Amino acid sequence: MAMFAQMKSFDDVHLHAGAIVGWQQTYDQLSTGPVQTVLKHVTGERFQIFQESLNKRVVQHGVAPPGRLCLAMPKCGGELAVFQGKSLGTESVTLLHSGQEFFVQAAEGMDLLAITVEATRLENLAAREFSDSEMRRLARLSRLELRQQVLQTVRKRLEDVVTAALQNRFLPEHLLEDLTLECMLDLLDHRVEGDTGRAGNHMVSAYLVKQSQELALAHNDEPISVLQLCERLNVSRRTLQRSFQSVTGLRPVEYLRSVRLNAARRRLRQTCANQVTVARIASDFGFTHLGHFSGYYKALFGEHPSETPRH
Structure with missing residues (x-):
């Protein structure tokens, strides 16, 4: 279906x-x-x-x-x-x-x-x-x-x-499914009494962040979700979230979005406007909504993607 x-x-x-x-x-x-x-x-x-x-x-x-x-x-x-x-x-x-x-x-x-x-x-x-x-x-x-x-x-x-x-009827189905699952897990998590999480090891945390970044860049056109990362790396959301917080100071979603934005910026600077459009580059890096892409891009780099110097 x-x-x-x-x-x-x-x-x-x-x-x-x-x-x-x-x-x-x-x-x-x-x-x-x-x-x-x-x-x-x-x-x-x-x-x-x-x-x-x-x-x-x-x-x-x-x-x-x-x-x-x-x-x-x-x-x-x-x-x-x-x-x-x-x-x-x-x-x-x-x-x-x-x-x-x-x-x-x-x-x-x-x-x-x-x-x-x-x-x-x-x-x-x-x-x-x-x-x-x-x-x-x-x-x-x-x-x-x-x-x-x-x-x-x-x-x-x-x-x-x-x-x-x-x-936007073109949003990836698996991302919407994973967002739904995360919301359900968050509600169940708040119901469970007591946090059974362990103190994280920094080397392990750094490794998980590095592996997550590599997986994210390997799926540029269809962003990998937090739940997919947990399944690929065989860790819990708590562990992954703690790892990103301790190593990067950001949530996984924020960090991995910044990674994709940086990759998009490099593509912009390496190509000509008449060779490839901003919309195409946004799509290539998993941003299905051009307005959202432009907003995230300006928040991170202080300029709209159309203002980035190109060849």
Whole structure:
């Protein structure tokens, strides 16, 4: 299935429910009056993000997609939503495991942001993050209670992913999938009590940064994600993030983006404007949005790419 992103409005909750790909579910309207709903979704082969806004009270009943883990963050007005018979607060996150039945009473004005990821890949990544006992505990969870600031930060990241996908249908699917997985791992990570991380060894950290940089430059046209680096180097995100912080003072994403920007700058200086365009060079180094590339470039080098001297 090719990835696609869509935003659509509905005046019927049944049509809305049926538009969420991969879900077996029914929606029943409870409060009176005309329904106006909005659905935004990004659906790929192994992940999905959808955001739904409902102006009426709705009962949602169905079964979670097989082979997936689903995590949902409801944002309600005055009335609380109810999940599996229990009220959801402003700091609540719900989890549905593969094929699990669900029953939700959505409050009027509820805005729900949900993500689903392939369970097997998430489990493989989580095994690097959590201990065996933590993994067993997470496998039984049906809801998380997290700090509101954590939820707001992760929610904003996911909303930005949806917006980017709606604006640019050529974004690499694997990068959007990995951003979704990272958000889910971050939420699960904040749920786990106690940090089991070890103090990093500087030589190991420097080696991981060097290997990451080589992998990043080997995939110029399709930027490698943090999760892909973790899989290639067989390390946890905690270890990789600590390594970059101690060696470079930057997060992996920031550092590797700067590496690609520098490579793009070298290409600009080595070529003529009538030989290759700025847009082509940006694309060659994995920047699919020319405006974003120009903004990152100016922030790093103090000039727009069009202002860089060329042959």
